[in-house]
Amino acid sequence: DADVTQTPRNRITKTGKRIMLECSQTKGHDRMYWYRQDPGLGLQLIYYSFDVKDINKGEISDGYSVSRQAQAKFSLSLESAIPNQTALYFCATSDHKYTGELFFGEGSRLTVL
Amino acid sequence: QKEVEQDPGPLSVPEGAIVSLNCTYSNSAFQYFMWYRQYSRKGPELLMYTYSSGNKEDGRFTAQVDKSSKYISLFIRDSQPSDSATYLCAIHGGSYIPTFGRGTSLIVHP
Numbered sequence: 001d002a003d004v005t006q007t008p009r010n011r012i013t014k015t016g017k018r019i020m021l022e023c024s025q026t027k028g029h030d031r032m033y034w035y036r037q038d039p040g041l042g043l044q045l046i047y048y049s050f051d052v053k054d055i056n057k058g059e060i061s062d063g064y065s066v067s068r069q070a071q072a073k074f075s076l077s078l079e080s081a082i083p084n085q086t087a088l089y090f091c092a093t094s095d096h097k098y099t100g101e102l103f104f105g106e107g108s109r110l111t112v113l
Numbered sequence: 114q115k116e117v118e119q120d121p122g123p124l125s126v127p128e129g130a131i132v133s134l135n136c137t138y139s140n141s142a143f144q145y146f147m148w149y150r151q152y153s154r155k156g157p158e159l160l161m162y163t164y165s166s167g168n169k170e171d172g173r174f175t176a177q178v179d180k181s182s183k184y185i186s187l188f189i190r191d192s193q194p195s196d197s198a199t200y201l202c203a204i205h206g207g208s209y210i211p212t213f214g215r216g217t218s219l220i221v222h223p
Contacts, residue, residue, distance in 0.1 A: 004156075031209075033210075040121050040215060041215055042119070042201060042213045042214055042215035042216050043157070043201065043213040044213075045210065048210065090156055090157075092156075094209070099145060099147075099162050099209075100145055100147075100205050100209035100210065100211055101147070101159050101162065102149075102157075102159070102203075102211065104156030104157050104158070105156055106154075106155055106156050107154075107155075107156055
């Protein structure tokens with residue numbers, strides 16, 4: 001089983017719908033992240049959490065919200081999806097304060113029609 | 114201007130070639146330099162990590178950092194078709210939250 005698991009892996013939805021992407025990890029890491037990847041744009045940070053009580057906005061948080069339900073679970077929500085939120089979303093974890101190495105899930109591909 | 118600039122390519126080379134991948138950055142506070150490799154339909158995985166200027170070698174891969182020029186490189190010797198992937202540079206300072214380049218798509222053809 002993967003150390004960082006994302007569900008769903010693929011989702012097609014319509015404009016205006018609420019969508020939740022879930023992430024769970026078995027690595028025991030405190031830090032969790034949500035990134036968005038668009039072709040040619042690299043990885044953009046949406047939200048990050050350094051522990052259960054800590055939530056921080058990243059560079060592109062507008063239109064998104066998150067919930068850190070437990071150390072191992074970090075969910076990303078789109079309250080009212082729009083087409084330009086069509087992208088590949090990655091959850092990541094880290095515990096190496098010195099290097100900042102991130103461990104990524106396999107991604108959730110979201111299409112908003 | 115993005116804090117980390119990286120040419121998206123694609124870069125196409127024949128098997129056995131030496132590949133050079135590069136990033137430039139603007140924030141002189143950056144101290145930690147990483148290269149991630151991402152295969153199609155997969156999440157990125159850390160390939161190389163360096164701290165401060167200089168070279169670091171791991172098998173066919175060499176990471177190079179020139180802090181005076183704010184320039185980092187990844188060299189791949191004897192490139193193989195299995196090296197075909199997107200390579201992302203990632204850089205951070207003391208926050209441990211990396212800023213990623215756009216990624217360079219590499220294609221190594223037999």
